Amino acid sequence: MAAITMRGVTKRYPDGTEAVKAVDLDIADGEFVILVGPSGCGKSTLLRMIVGLEDISDGEMRIGDELVNDRAPKDRDLAMVFQNYALYPHLSVRENIAFPLRIAKVPDAEITKRVEEAAKVLELTENLDRKPANLSGGQRQRVAMGRAIVRDPKAFLFDEPLSNLDAKLRVQMRTEIARIQRKYGTTTVYVTHDQTEAMTLGDRVAVLRKGVVQQVDSPRNLYNDPANLFVAGFIGSPSMNLLPGVLRGSTLELPFGSVELPAARVPQGGGAERQVIAGIRPEHFEDASIVGDDDRGHGSTFRSRVEVIEWMGSELYAYLPYSVGGGSVGAKLDELAADLDLEQTSGDDSQIVARFDAASRVSEGGDAEVWVDVRRVHLFDPDTGETLTPRETAGSRDHAPGAVQD
Amino acid sequence: MTTTAIGGEQVGADAQAAHSTWAPTRRRHREAGRGPAWTIGALAIMAYALFPVAWIASLSLKGEGDIADGKLIPTKPTLDNYRTLFDSGEFVRPLINSIGISLITTVLAVVIASFAAYAIARLDFPGKSLLLTGALAIAMFPPVSIIGPLFNIWRSTGLYDTWPGLILPFLTFALPLAIWTLAAFFREIPFDLEQAAQVDGATPFQAFRKVILPLALPGVFTSAIIVFIFCWNDFLFSISLTSTDEARTVPAATAFFTASSNFINPTGQIAAAAIIVTVPIIIMVLVFQRRIVAGLTAGAVKG
Numbered sequence: 001m002a003a004i005t006m007r008g009v010t011k012r013y014p015d016g017t018e019a020v021k022a023v024d025l026d027i028a029d030g031e032f033v034i035l036v037g038p039s040g041c042g043k044s045t046l047l048r049m050i051v052g053l054e055d056i057s058d059g060e061m062r063i064g065d066e067l068v069n070d071r072a073p074k075d076r077d078l079a080m081v082f083q084n085y086a087l088y089p090h091l092s093v094r095e096n097i098a099f100p101l102r103i104a105k106v107p108d109a110e111i112t113k114r115v116e117e118a119a120k121v122l123e124l125t126e127n128l129d130r131k132p133a134n135l136s137g138g139q140r141q142r143v144a145m146g147r148a149i150v151r152d153p154k155a156f157l158f159d160e161p162l163s164n165l166d167a168k169l170r171v172q173m174r175t176e177i178a179r180i181q182r183k184y185g186t187t188t189v190y191v192t193h194d195q196t197e198a199m200t201l202g203d204r205v206a207v208l209r210k211g212v213v214q215q216v217d218s219p220r221n222l223y224n225d226p227a228n229l230f231v232a233g234f235i236g237s238p239s240m241n242l243l244p245g246v247l248r249g250s251t252l253e254l255p256f257g258s259v260e261l262p263a264a265r266v267p268q269g270g271g272a273e274r275q276v277i278a279g280i281r282p283e284h285f286e287d288a289s290i291v292g293d294d295d296r297g298h299g300s301t302f303r304s305r306v307e308v309i310e311w312m313g314s315e316l317y318a319y320l321p322y323s324v325g326g327g328s329v330g331a332k333l334d335e336l337a338a339d340l341d342l343e344q345t346s347g348d349d350s351q352i353v354a355r356f357d358a359a360s361r362v363s364e365g366g367d368a369e370v371w372v373d374v375r376r377v378h379l380f381d382p383d384t385g386e387t388l389t390p391r392e393t394a395g396s397r398d399h400a401p402g403a404v405q406d
Numbered sequence: 407m408t409t410t411a412i413g414g415e416q417v418g419a420d421a422q423a424a425h426s427t428w429a430p431t432r433r434r435h436r437e438a439g440r441g442p443a444w445t446i447g448a449l450a451i452m453a454y455a456l457f458p459v460a461w462i463a464s465l466s467l468k469g470e471g472d473i474a475d476g477k478l479i480p481t482k483p484t485l486d487n488y489r490t491l492f493d494s495g496e497f498v499r500p501l502i503n504s505i506g507i508s509l510i511t512t513v514l515a516v517v518i519a520s521f522a523a524y525a526i527a528r529l530d531f532p533g534k535s536l537l538l539t540g541a542l543a544i545a546m547f548p549p550v551s552i553i554g555p556l557f558n559i560w561r562s563t564g565l566y567d568t569w570p571g572l573i574l575p576f577l578t579f580a581l582p583l584a585i586w587t588l589a590a591f592f593r594e595i596p597f598d599l600e601q602a603a604q605v606d607g608a609t610p611f612q613a614f615r616k617v618i619l620p621l622a623l624p625g626v627f628t629s630a631i632i633v634f635i636f637c638w639n640d641f642l643f644s645i646s647l648t649s650t651d652e653a654r655t656v657p658a659a660t661a662f663f664t665a666s667s668n669f670i671n672p673t674g675q676i677a678a679a680a681i682i683v684t685v686p687i688i689i690m691v692l693v694f695q696r697r698i699v700a701g702l703t704a705g706a707v708k709g
C-alpha cells in the first residue's frame with residue numbers, strides 16, 4: 001500500500017493531442033479516489049500513466065516516496081482491472097488468478113493457498129477450473145479482481161470496470177468493489193464516466209474535463225459546492241438547471257421572475273449589476289402547494305406551465321418551459337451542454353427540470369405554483385464559468401489531500 | 407497494415423465487450439445446402455486429383471513383369487519395390503536428409519518468424535511496410551532465377567552439397583511465408599492481454615511467451631506445416647545444390663535411382679519412393695486438419 005502523488009503530470013501523444021494537462025493530485029494511502037469525466041477527457045490516459053502503460057510527457061509521478069516516471073509497469077507493483085477484463089483466454093480461472101504469483105515465482109503451496117483465499121472472497125471457488133470463455137460477465141469481472149487482490153499490490157487501479165455489465169449487475173458489483181476495497185484497505189484509483197458510480201464509491205472524486213482537473217473533493221462537497229459550471233452540470237442526476245440571470249445586489253432576476261438571495265449566497269463584492277448563470281438542482285424546486293410554512297420563508301414562488309410530467313413513484317419530474325433571448329450567456333450554456341453530452345438546449349426555448357414530491361397533484365399541460373429554495377441557488381461567472389457563490393462547506397477548495405475515511 | 411500500438415481505449419465499448427471472450431478464431435463448417443450437384447462435382451474433382459496418386463500406388467505394388475500391363479489393380483501385388491528401395495542404400499540417406507533439413511528449416515523459420523511477426527503486429531517502426539512488401543516480393547520471386555548464381559557462390563564458399571547449403575535458401579523462401587501467416591495471428595490478439603501481463607509483473611518477453619505465444623499456437627502450427635511442406639516438396643534447390651547423398655533430399659534422389667539392370671527403368675522403386683514421401687504429409691494434414699483450416703481462414707480474414 002502506498003500513497004500516489006502527481007505533480008504537473010502531462011501527457012502529449014505523438015500526434016500532438018494533449019490528453020492530460022498538468023494534473024496535480026494527491027491520493028492518500030488507503031484512499032478510494034475516483035477519476036470521473038465525460039468520455040475522452042483523459043481519465044484512462046491518466047490511469048495508464050499511473051500504472052506505467054503510457055509514458056509521462058511531463059511532471060512527476062510518485063508511488064510512496066519513489067519517483068516512478070521511468071519505471072516499467074512490472075516494477076511498480078500495482079494491480080489493474082481493465083475495462084474488458086483482459087483475462088487470459090487460454091488459462092483457467094485458477095491460473096488467471098495465479099498468474100501474477102507465478103511470474104513472481106511464489107512457491108506452489110503458497111499460490112494454491114492465496115488463490116483459494118481470493119476465490120473465496122470473490123465467490124469464485126466453484127469456477128476455479130473453468131475457462132474465462134465459459135463465465136458470465138459478472139464472474140469475469142470477479143476473476144479480473146481476483147488477479148488484482150491475490151498479490152497485495154501497492155494500489156488497485158480500475159478502468160471503467162463495470163461498463164460492460166448490465167444495469168443490475170453493475171449495482172451489485174459496485175457494492176462488491178466497495179466491500180473489497182474496504183476489506184483490504186488498499187489505495188484505489190477508479191476511473192468511470194458515470195457520475196452515480198463516482199458519487200457512491202469514492203472517498204474523494206476528481207472531476208476531469210479535457211485533461212484538466214476541475215475539482216477534487218468528497219462527493220458531498222462536489223454536490224453542494226461545485227467549483228464551476230462544468231462540475232455543476234456533470235455531478236447530479238438529473239443535472240442541475242442552468243439559467244441565464246442578472247444579479248442586482250441580492251436580487252437575482254431569472255427567466256421566470258426575480259428571487260431574493262440570502263446573504264450567504266450573495267457573491268462577495270456584489271453590488272453592481274452583472275450577468276450571471278444561475279444553477280438550481282431539480283430537487284431544489286417543489287410544488288408550492290405542498291411546501292410547509294417553515295420552508296416557504298426561504299424560498300420564492302412563481303407560476304409556470306407544466307409541459308411534461310414523468311412520474312417515478314417516489315417522486316415526479318416536471319418540465320417547466322421558459323423563454324429567454326440567447327445572447328452570450330446562451331452560447332456559453334450551449335458549449336457546456338456539448339461538453340457534457342447533454343441534450344439541453346438553451347437559446348430561445350428551454351425548460352427547467354423540477355423534482356416534486358410524489359404527493360404533488362400538478363397536471364400535464366396545466367399551470368402550477370412552483371417553489372424554489374433560494375438557499376440552494378448557485379451563481380456562476382458567465383465568462384469564466386467559475387462559481388461566484390461563497391462556499392457552503394468549511395475548508396478550502398484546492399487539491400489538498402482529503403482525510404481518509406473509516 | 408495500419409495496426410498501431412495503441413491501447414484498447416480507442417475501440418468502442420461494444421467492440422471491447424466483444425473482445426472480452428476472445429479466443430482463437432474457429433469457424434463452423436456448415437453441412438447444409440449441399441445438393442447432388444455438389445456431390446458429383448466433388449467426386450469429379452477428387453477423381454481428377456487422386457487418380458495419379460492411385461496409379462503411382464498401384465505401380466509401387468507391381469512386380470517387374472507386370473509394371474507395364476496398364477492395369478490399375480495389380481494382378482500380383484508385391485512389396486518387392488519397397489524392399490529393394492530400403493536395401494539399395496539409395497533411398498535411406500536421402501530420406502534422412504529430407505526429414506532433417508525440413509525439420510531444422512521449419513523450427514528456425516517458425517522461431518525467427520514469430521519474433522519478426524510479433525514486432526510487425528505490435529510496433530510501429532520506420533520501414534515496416536517496406537519490410538513486409540520486401541518479404542512478399544521474396545516469397546513471389548522465381549527461385550529458378552537465383553539458382554545459377556547460388557550454385558557458384560555455394561561452390562566457392564563450401565556450402566555446396568551440405569545441409570546448411572539447402573537450409574539457407576529454404577529459409578529465404580519460407581520466412582516470408584511464415585512471417586505473413588504469423589503476423590495475421592498476432593494482430594488478432596488484443597494488446598490489452600499483453601499489457602495486463604506486464605502489469606501483473608511480466609517482462610515483455612514473459613508476456614510474449616506465456617500469453618501471446620500460447621494464443622497464437624494455431625498460427626504457429628499453420629506456418630510450421632506450410633514451411634515443412636514447402637521444404638519437403640522442394641526439387642529445384644536439392645537437384646541443383648547437391649551432388650551426392652550428403653545432402654540430397656528424396657525428390658532429387660529419386661531422379662538418380664538405378665535399376666537392377668541398365669535396360670530397365672526403376673519405375674517401381676520411384677513409385678514406391680513417391681508413396682513413402684507422400685504419406686507423412688497426408689498424415690500430418692489429416693492430424694492437424696482443424697488447426698490448418700482455422701489458421702488459413704484466420705489469416706485470410708485478416709490478410
Ligand SMILES: Nc1ncnc2c1ncn2[C@@H]1O[C@H](COP(=O)(O)OP(=O)(O)O)[C@@H](O)[C@H]1O
Binds near residue numbers: 017043
Ligand atoms: N494513442 C493515442 N494517440 C493519440 N491520441 C490519443 C491516444 N489515446 C488517447 N488519445 C486521445 O486522448 C484523449 C483522452 O483519451 P482517454 O484517456 O482514452 O479518454 P477517457 O478514458 O477519458 O475516455 C482522447 O481525446 C483520445 O482521443
Ligand SMILES: [Mg+2]
Binds near residue numbers: 040044045160415
Ligand atoms: Mg477510458
